[in-house]
Amino acid sequence: MQLSTHTDYALRLLIYLAIADGESPATVQDAAARYRVSAHHMAKVAQTLVQLGHVNSRRGRGGGLSLAQPADAIDVGALVRQTENLTLLECFGPNSTCPIDPACRLKGLLGRAQNAFLETLDGHTIADLVGNAAELRALLRPENDVLPNPE
Template identity: 70%
Template sequence: MKLTTHTDYALRLLIYLAVRNEEMPATVQSAASHYGISAHHLAKVAQTLVQLGYVISLRGRGGGLRLQRPAEEISIGALVRQTENLELLECFGPESTCPIEPGCRLKGVLWKAQQAFLAVLDGYVLADLAENRQELRMLLGSPG
């Protein structure tokens, strides 16, 4: 399964926020710069994370982004479920037109594989991805 760029950037932004100093909010521009990615695209991702309750956006001078809850409470599996379209095939949705769907076993096999994938992600929280905080800070050019 390949994750979308949106989910990839969401995970990157959450990691970035988790390894920063808590005293200073991060800006989309600084995160995008450290990762070498589009600030415009990352701003859309940040907006999604605000709407989903993972990130808080602080306005005004000294504003920016912060985690809305502790990294220990942010489930990677939950985030992926909220940011990905998990309909791997047309038959996963309600509008399937596949003529063999009633007798096809592929859907069941792929559903089972997807559940195993999500179960692994459910075993991790953001804090697990940011455990090596010092190394990540160094790789990102010491953000915050």
């Protein structure tokens, strides 16, 4: 299964916020620059995470982003379910037009594979992904930039 860029950036942003040192507010622009990704796309991801209740956003001077709950309360499997379209094939939706749908074994196989994928993610939290926070912070330092932010 391939995750969308939106989910990828959501996980990256949550990791970034979980390891933020707290000295200055975390911003979309800074997170995008550290990961060398589009700030525009990261802003859309941040908006989704705010709507889902995973991130707090404060506007204005001194504003920024922060986790809305502890990192150990944000389940990776649940986040993927919230941000992904998990309809693998047309037949997974309610309006299947496939003539073999009632007897198809492929649909069942793919469904079990998808469930196994999600079950592997279940029970793992953002805190699990940042157990090496010092190493992650070092890799995301501004002086490690070698490419410009693609904006």
